[in-house]
Amino acid sequence: MEGNATYWSENLRLIFICLAVWFVVSFGFGLLLVEPLNAIRLGGYKLGFWFAQQGSIYTFVGLVFWYTKKMNELDQKYDVEES
Template sequence: MTEQENHEAYWRENIKLVFLCLAIWFIVSFGFGVLLVEQLNAIRMGGFKLGFWFAQQGSIYTFLALIFFYVHQMNKLDKKYNVND
């Protein structure tokens, strides 16, 4: 694999990872917090309706978890493609 092909493959995988993280965050924040709020409000979590919880807290916790997931995956990707710091 040439250096150019290696670089393109690295960025292709990076972009897929970014879109995956954005899709998960969108589903949790907009899907659960806005679109499915009525169905989720039938379930209670810690005394609060689940739809309300996703709108207020769940999307934030998901975003923080996605940051750590992204860092972990990028470290693996850097090692795979031998990218130096």
């Protein structure tokens, strides 16, 4: 039973990390820091605009793959069977 609680707490930790990173990228870079980031150009576009329009989406997709990899490692660590 203790293994299940540890597994779940590690899963929640991964989810919190994903949400925190996505929040920083989408809200922080896309809204709060947009003016300083707009001084930098990426492919002809202002970096603040890019984060608001594309960066948060790319970050989300990257986080999905990262979370999948980490959960597979966590499943192996706790010997969780796939259904």
